[in-house]
Amino acid sequence: MNVVSPELNSLLPDEIMDTEAIVMDELPAESTVLTGQAEAPAPMETELSEMVALNVVAMPTQRTQALTTSTTADSTLGSISTGTQLLLTSSGAAVHRPATPSAGKSGSPGVSSGLQKLSTPFAIPANHQIILNKVSADTRSPAQAPKQEGQKLVVTTLPKGGQPIMLTLSHTGAKAASVQGAADAKAPLQQFQVVTIGGRADRKPVMGVQAVSTTSQLLAPSQQSALQAQQLKTVQIAKKTQASPSGQMITKFIITKPLNSKGLSGQTSVSPVIPGRVLPQNPPGTPPQTIASSETATLQSMPSSKIAISPLKSPSKLTVVSVASQAPSSPQKSVTLPINVALGQQILAVQQQPAASSPAKVVSSSSTPQTIKPVQTVAVGGVGTPQYKTIIPLATPPNVQPIQVPGSRFHYVRLVTATTSSGTGQTGSPNTNSPAIQTAKPVVVNTAAVRMSVPLVPAQPMKQVVPKPLSSSSTPQVVTSSQSQQRLIMPATALPQIQPNLTNLPPGTVLAPAPGGANVGYTVLPAQYVTQLQQSPFVTLASSTSFSTPTSVQTQARLSLNGLSTSDSASRPRKPCNCTKSQCLKLYCDCFANGEFCNNCNCTNCFNNLEHETERLKAIKACLDRNPEAFKPKIGKGKEGESDRRHSKGCNCKRSGCLKNYCECYEAKIMCSSICKCVGCKNFEESLERKSLMHLADAAEVRVQQQTAAKTKLSFQISDLLTRTTPAVTSGGGKLPYTFVTKEVAEATCDCLIEQAEQAELTNQPQAVAERMILEEFGRCLMRIINSAGKAKADCSINC
DNA sequence: GAGTTTGAAACT
DNA sequence: CAGTTTCAAACTC
Structure with missing residues (x-):
């Protein structure tokens, strides 16, 4: 599976791409010890064959099938008894640890290099689905970043006293060890993803799980701190057990890496952005935080999906997390998660695709709203500098739309929602007919090298962002920290049943929307984009819901964009471009130059949109070739x-x-x-000229502000007056008909008052005089209204 | 709104 | 790197 197609990838500058590959091949079927092909090299440096799909089928006995890692579709499932711990390593060491000594074979001890232990075994509930898209790449210092071969991914469940399932994607062997041990301070950090699927949101998270990377083990604590050792990411998702059509209880774990949207563009969809929560990133060394999700998440990645990553203005990676519940009627469904990142922005496309009718793939789970911990945080483990992420659940309309962030660069986000699954689960793109998906494999684990575009823009301070919650049931949370690159996780739709738990998602990690789910997608947006998102017509921020945990909202540092605070730039929506000949793919276009999609522009023949990703990527590449700093501030x-x-x-x-x-x-x-x-x-x-100009400009600005304030105040006063006065149109009474004060009348009155204020200002009248003039004008307006009303009343009495 | 001016970007 | 052309925004009328 390609993150970036070779064609497109060749267009991207080398310095922005880095590869981190973990490839897991097929695991022996019926083996408690699952071993992928160790040291499997990435087919391409740019290729991500990193879909990790772990499908656990919980039989009435909670039999768990899992651990098939392959790019091929023929992977067989390993059967795991109830309560077993499953350990997968990309190094070919996949260990299935039975909870009980007699339950199964013991795994190879050497396999668990980065995974030390699970404190408490957990039973695997039925019908759990998790998809993790993992992008492991250090986008900031690709040149210095050695390939991560020791990445570890831990997937566990927190159900009803069951046992966790742990996936360790680590490359054992001398190579990995040497790389990790010799990693210098600049080496990108390995990241852990721990996904916990629990039956209940309030259940205790996997606190006992400790994931230690090989590097961490090899390095002294001080070195670990300097390196910001791999981060443990924990996602706890409360799930709802539901019988599959076949009657089997199915738990599906799918861990995938970002997919390229190419070939899926036609099917991609973008949903309005709905505020969610801000997830703070754990500082290095801090224990993983857990977020409980209220629903079962079924996530599945498309093997053919690609992710296009272009240089970010911000070094942070974009993470799209989509967790949706699958409709019971659509047992078979797959989700394709194309991700495009261009111009420093990360474009995320999540697309659903019907999965082949495989019983193992069939997952039926109804999202069930569950109580969720009011304050949940997701720590995003950024390499070097942790980054907060905004995860926006995607709303229903199945289309892809860019999200514009005025004033900021590289904010492209493609949001593709998981459409409601039909009975056949036909929502996928025809282009994503990957066998791996169509053929229902219980477990598919793919990890491949990812060549990531590296944003060359320094991290920016964050502004305070308070996303608006969408649904009352959802618990949007905003958590901030002093860390740069904060991001928000924002539910795009009111999906009470969905509460994805994401913790310590690595930059670039993508969680796909649950196939057949409730049309929920999540995308990660930099917090500084939230303001624009709230303003963007493409993004509808539901304000119907308030944060259940307002105290969790913390002040964030304001972002600085070209010297202007984010609030400033956000408050000034970017002007629409008028490009006619450049196709908005050259720096002539401000939209393009700012790393934004054209939105509500007046441009003609615009290619700066999701429909022309290829051309756009080429243009980006061309610009970077001419000037590597073309997209820097x-x-x-x-x-x-x-x-x-x-x-x-x-x-x-x-x-x-x-x-x-x-x-x-x-x-x-x-x-x-x-x-x-x-x-x-x-x-x-x-310069005297400059001072003069500045003075005039300031005076003009003050004048505008005053006029605006006066207008607002007067409008409010008039409105208040009208609302407080009870309209009374009596046939013979003396009361005047206030119903004549229509909106038009009120606006006309305001105009008169404003005009009066302007005249007073132009004539340099003192404020007291100006106020008097305005009041007098207001009185005249009232008299005219009264007279008109009285006249109309008289006319009515005569005619009627 | 049309036309002109301007300077960055793109091109040679 | 310099000169020229292209382009779209800023500006003027």
Whole structure:
């Protein structure tokens, strides 16, 4: 499975891609010890054959089938008895540990290099489905990042006293050990994903699970701290057990890596973004946090899916997490999760695809709302710098839409919701006919090298973001921390039954929407984008629900975008472009240059959208070839002793004197610096022209603000007056008919008052005089209304 | 709104 | 790297 198609990948700059591969091949069927092909090299550096699908079929005896890792569709299932611990390692060491000594064969001790132990065995509930899409790549320092071969992925369940299922995706052997041991401080950190599927949200999370990477074990504590050792990620999902059509209780675990949306674009869908919660990232070394989900999640990745990752302005990886409950009527369903990341933004596409009719694949689970812990946090283990993520459940309309974030760059997010499954579960893209999915394999584990695009933009401080909760049942949570790259997890739809639990999701990790689920998808968005998301027409933030845990909302550092706070940029929606010839695929286009999709623009023949991903990626590549820093902010911090903000390249103005918006320095409200090559520059500190212009600009801005405030105030006053006065139209009474004060009348009155205020201001009238003029005008307006009403009343009495 | 000006981006 | 062209935004009327 390709994360990025070879064609597209070749277009991406090498420096932004890094590969981390874990490949697990088929595991022996009927084997308690499941061993994939150790050291399986990634077929391609750019290829992710990293779908990890673990399908556990819980029979009445809670038999668990799992652990088939392969790119092929013929993987067989291993049978695991109830309460067994399943340990998978990509290194070929997949160990099935029976809970009881006689329950099964003991796994190879060497396999559990990174997985130390599970404190308490858990029974595997039926009908559990989890899909984890794992993207393991250090996007920030790809060149320095050795390939992660020791990644470990732990999947466990927290059901009714059962036993956890643990998947360890680690490459054992001298190679992995040497790599890990020799990892320098810059080496990307391995990440753990622990997915816990529990029958109840309030159940105790897998606190006893300790996952220790090989690197962590080899390194001293101080080294681990420096390296920010692999992070344990725990996801607890409360599930609901439900019988499959065949009558079998099925627990499905699917762990996949991001999929490329190519070939799936036609089927992709984007749902409105609904606020969810902000999940703080655990600092390195902190115990994993657990989030309980209220529903059973069935997730399945499409093997052919790809993920296109383009340089991010922000080094953080985007994580899309989609957890949806599957409709009972659609036992067979698969979800394709195309992910595209371009221009520093990460485009996430999640698409459902019908799975082949395999009993093992058939999973029927109805999402059941369950009590969820009010405060849940998801720690996102970023490499080097932890990152918060915004996970947005995707809403129903099955289409793909970009999410625009004005003022910020690289915010592309493709949201594809898992559509409600039909009886046949036909919602998938025809292009994603991967055998692995169509052929129902109980367990498919694929981990492959991922060549990730690395954002070259420094991390930005986060602004305070308070996503609006969507449904009352959902528990959106906002958790902030001092960490940069905070992100929110936002439910896109009111899906009471869904409460995905995501903890410590690694950057780039994608959790696919449950196939046939309740149309729920999750995408991770940087917190700084939330503001735009709330404003974007593409994203509907439901305000019907309030956070159940308002106290969890914490103040976040404000993001700085080109020197402007996120709130500033967010409050000023980006202007729509008017490109006609560039197809919005060149830096002429502000949308493209800002890493945004065109949205509500006036452009013609626009290719800056999801429908032209290939062209867009090529354009991005071309831009980066010309200028590797093309998508970096132009306004950065200047040299020491200079202004804090300056243009990275400097302007080249010749005729504008750098006092018009033609000048990028002036436009950014910064003065020209020594690196500018402008002629006749007047944009410097002592410039009288500049001061004059600034003064005028400030005065104009103040005037606008005052007018706006006055208008708002007067409108409110008029509205209040009208609402407090009971309309009374009596046939013969003396009361005036306030019903004549219509909206139009009120607006006209406001206009009159504003006009009066402007006149007072233009004539430099003192404030007291101005207020008097306005009040007098208001009185005249009232009199006119009264007179008109009285006249109309008289006319009515005559005519009627 | 049409036309002009401007400078960054793209191209040679 | 420099000169030229293209492009879209800013600006003017």
